[in-house]
Amino acid sequence: MKPICLNAFDIISLSPGFDLSGLFEKPNNQKAEARFTTKNSASAIVSKLEEIAQMERFNVKKKDGLVQLQGIKLGRKGQLAIEAEIFEVTPTFHMVEVKKRAGDTLEYQNFCTKELRPSLKDMIWTWQGEQQQQLPQPL
Amino acid sequence: MGCFHSKGSKQYPVFEDPVALASQTTFSVSEVEALFELYKSISSSVIDDGLINKEEFQLAIFKNGKKENLFANRIFDMFDVKRKGFIDFGDFVRSLSVFHPNAPAEEKIDFSFKLYDLDSTGFIERQEVKQMLLALLWESEMKLTDETIEIILDKTFSEADTNQDGKIDKIDWQTYVTRNPSLLKVMTLPYLRDITTTFPSFVFNSKVDEVAT
Numbered sequence: 001m002k003p004i005c006l007n008a009f010d011i012i013s014l015s016p017g018f019d020l021s022g023l024f025e026k027p028n029n030q031k032a033e034a035r036f037t038t039k040n041s042a043s044a045i046v047s048k049l050e051e052i053a054q055m056e057r058f059n060v061k062k063k064d065g066l067v068q069l070q071g072i073k074l075g076r077k078g079q080l081a082i083e084a085e086i087f088e089v090t091p092t093f094h095m096v097e098v099k100k101r102a103g104d105t106l107e108y109q110n111f112c113t114k115e116l117r118p119s120l121k122d123m124i125w126t127w128q129g130e131q132q133q134q135l136p137q138p139l
Numbered sequence: 140m141g142c143f144h145s146k147g148s149k150q151y152p153v154f155e156d157p158v159a160l161a162s163q164t165t166f167s168v169s170e171v172e173a174l175f176e177l178y179k180s181i182s183s184s185v186i187d188d189g190l191i192n193k194e195e196f197q198l199a200i201f202k203n204g205k206k207e208n209l210f211a212n213r214i215f216d217m218f219d220v221k222r223k224g225f226i227d228f229g230d231f232v233r234s235l236s237v238f239h240p241n242a243p244a245e246e247k248i249d250f251s252f253k254l255y256d257l258d259s260t261g262f263i264e265r266q267e268v269k270q271m272l273l274a275l276l277w278e279s280e281m282k283l284t285d286e287t288i289e290i291i292l293d294k295t296f297s298e299a300d301t302n303q304d305g306k307i308d309k310i311d312w313q314t315y316v317t318r319n320p321s322l323l324k325v326m327t328l329p330y331l332r333d334i335t336t337t338f339p340s341f342v343f344n345s346k347v348d349e350v351a352t
Contacts, residue, residue, distance in 0.1 A: 017210030
């Protein structure tokens with residue numbers, strides 16, 4: 001499990017201030033991605049994701065810093081597929097990017113809010129979710 | 140100053156000919172016309188003067204005109220080529236052209252270098268990178284210790300700053316980016332490929348038929 005190392009410019013380029021796609025998108029466009037940081041090791045993150053996958057009936061595929069979850073149940077737009085990519089900021093600090101790969105965006109968001117985020121609660125240092133609809137949740 | 144738009148009776152200040160703009164950029168004439176539709180809506184959102192000011196720019200990106208952001212400011216300054224405090228249509232098209240997936244890498248490398256060179260000294264200094272890093276961490280509410288921040292800067296500069304003088308010059312940047320192409324990800328907007336479908340232009344005096352693009 002070898003996550004990609006982020007340098008200062010990688011981190012800087014995460015800013016929404018650099019993201020000109022806002023010029024082309026309609027308001028309230030729900031982005032199907034979220035980001036969180038953690039002080040846990042990459043392998044601890046992967047184990048936790050595998051645990052969640054098992055509970056929620058997802059198949060798991062791992063490769064380098066990428067964990068892919070493929071839903072078994074059929075949702076509104078087919079099976080939900082989610083990807084979590086782990087990046088190393090320092091050996092004791094990682095950033096994880098969670099993205100929807102396939103399936104219904106609403107189902108993805110429900111999964112993140114109701115299953116993923118609560119299960120990861122102890123690991124999460126900060127969470128950057130879909131900005132418009134951030135539910136106030138005590139960390 | 141070229142022709143003016145026949146739709147409505149608004150004459151846009153400094154309206155540049157779509158054909159000329161297309162020839163200077165990666166865009167086709169249809170795409171420039173589509174960009175004009177986008178430009179019209181952004182430039183009229185706060186003050187209807189045919190120019191994009193900082194507030195309108197912030198509104199377009201963040202959906203919040205009052206949101207100040209170091210990085211959006213840098214982009215605005217880069218687009219505002221003549222440093223007048225507003226972006227005209229020519230500036231808009233020529234700057235966005237660099238973000239097109241087909242734009243040459245050299246343009247993207249050049250733009251990103253200037254973007255990060257906050258005080259325009261011709262070097263990206265460690266202090267500038269630190270300032271941007273701190274701004275990002277603050278805005279995303281990511282807390283890192285001073286020690287961790289220095290480690291990240293050390294690592295970045297050991298890779299990018301070839302003569303280890305604490306600053307990244309243009310050649311250093313070129314080399315660094317060529318080795319790490321993901322650093323140019325911010326410089327490409329895939330949306331620009333579909334601009335004629337996202338912003339269909341109902342231009343009555345469209346130049347498309349007159350010129351073989």
